[in-house]
Structure formats: structure tokens, C-alpha cells
Amino acid sequence: YQSDRNFVTPSNDRSLYSALIEDASGILNRGKSFAMSTNGLVTTIDTGQAIISGGLVEITDPEQITLPSNSSGYICIIVDLTKTNDVSGSAGDEEYSVTVNQVYVSAVSGSLEQEDLNNGGLIYEFPIATFTTGATGAVVTPIKTIVNDTGWLNLSLASGAKLISSDQQYYAKYRIVRGVVYV
Numbered sequence: 771y772q773s774d775r776n777f778v779t780p781s782n783d784r785s786l787y788s789a790l791i792e793d794a795s796g797i798l799n800r801g802k803s804f805a806m807s808t809n810g811l812v813t814t815i816d817t818g819q820a821i822i823s824g825g826l827v828e829i830t831d832p833e834q835i836t837l838p839s840n841s842s843g844y845i846c847i848i849v850d851l852t853k854t855n856d857v858s859g860s861a862g863d864e865e866y867s868v869t870v871n872q873v874y875v876s877a878v879s880g881s882l883e884q885e886d887l888n889n890g891g892l893i894y895e896f897p898i899a900t901f902t903t904g905a906t907g908a909v910v911t912p913i914k915t916i917v918n919d920t921g922w923l924n925l926s927l928a929s930g931a932k933l934i935s936s937d938q939q940y941y942a943k944y945r946i947v948r949g950v951v952y953v
Contacts, residue, residue, distance in 0.1 A: 771786075771810070782867065784824035785817065786824065787825070788824025788888050793823070794821075795821060796915040796917035797915075797917065798818070800819040801818040801829070802817045803914070808907075808909075809907055811903060813836075814832050814833070814834050816829070816832050820847060820898075822849050823887035823888055823894055824888060827847055827915050829847075829875070839904065840905060841902075842879065842900070843879035844898075844900055845878075846877075846896055847875055847895075848896040849887060850873075851887065851893070852872070855870050877901065878897075899913055901952075922944070922945050923943060923945060927942055
């Protein structure tokens with residue numbers, strides 16, 4: 771595909787980048803990393819970038835969504851390859867532009883649809899927050915899935931393990947950053 775005058779499709783490009791980051795999807799430290807604020811049932815998602823199944827997705831201007839009342843679920847960036855993007859002008863001309871309809875932000879209740887976009891799948895719902903709503907308000911908790919960083923995870927301890935305590939709370943955590951394990 772990487773030869774002079776050859777056309778590389780978005781699916782081939784996505785497949786390459788997905789393989790290079792070991793088929794991980796996650797948020798990049800760009801823009802405001804999808805910082806969120808909520809007023810009533812309206813959540814504003816700030817700028818940021820993510821890699822989803824090898825495709826680069828970006829929010830360039832804050833976006834607002836209204837969460838369903840009396841519900842719970844996820845705020846997701848959705849890649850939906852069943853939709854068609856709109857184009858205007860002719861490719862190569864200055865006035866040429868694409869309106870991307872295949873990527874959008876939405877509230878999702880229930881289980882997430884996460885098909886393998888690099889093996890014939892068409893829809894991937896990438897969660898960036900969880901939400902729980904009442905009649906007029908919401909609690910939104912961001913999910914910070916950083917590319918090549920698992921974040922701090924709980925570590926099971928062997929029976930009788932001795933750890934230094936902070937306020938009599940014994941715990942251990944680990945994270946994997948670019949293949950290196952930190953405890």
C-alpha cells in the first residue's frame with residue numbers, strides 16, 4: 771500500500787495504525803483530553819483526540835449532548851461505518867470538504883457495541899465517561915483510557931503479604947505504561 775501513486779483506503783490506514791499500537795484504543799494527551807462539565811442533563815465535552823481501532827478521532831470544538839433522564843450508561847465517541855460522509859466540491863480543489871457523519875458523540879444506555887472495525891465490523895462505541903441521571907440532573911464520571919497506559923489497577927496480594935500502610939489501609943496497585951510494569 772505504501773508505494774508511489776497507490777491509493778490507501780481509510781480501512782487500510784486504520785488497520786496499520788491499529789497494529790502499530792497493539793490494537794489498543796485510547797485517549798491521547800491532546801487538547802483538553804475530553805474534559806467534561808455538566809449542567810442539569812446537558813454535558814459539554816471539551817477538545818481532545820483519541821485513537822479508536824487505529825483511526826484518529828478529534829473533537830476540535832466543545833460538543834454538548836443531552837443525557838436521557840432517569841437512566842445510566844456511557845458517554846461514547848461512536849465510529850459508525852454504516853453511515854455515509856457528505857462531500858462537497860471536487861477532490862483536489864480548494865473548495866473540497868468532507869462532513870464526517872461516521873464519528874459522533876452520544877449517550878449509550880445498556881451494553882456497548884464494540885465490533886472489530888479492522889475485521890469487517892461496522893460500529894465501535896468508545897466510552898469516555900459513565901453517567902447516572904435523575905429527572906433533572908446527572909453525575910458524570912470520566913473514563914481516562916490513555917493509549918499505552920492502563921492507569922492504576924488493583925493488584926491481588928498473596929495471603930500474608932506485608933505492605934507499608936497509609937492510614938491503616940493496605941493496598942497494592944500496578945499500571946503498565948508502554949510495556950513497562952509499575953507497582
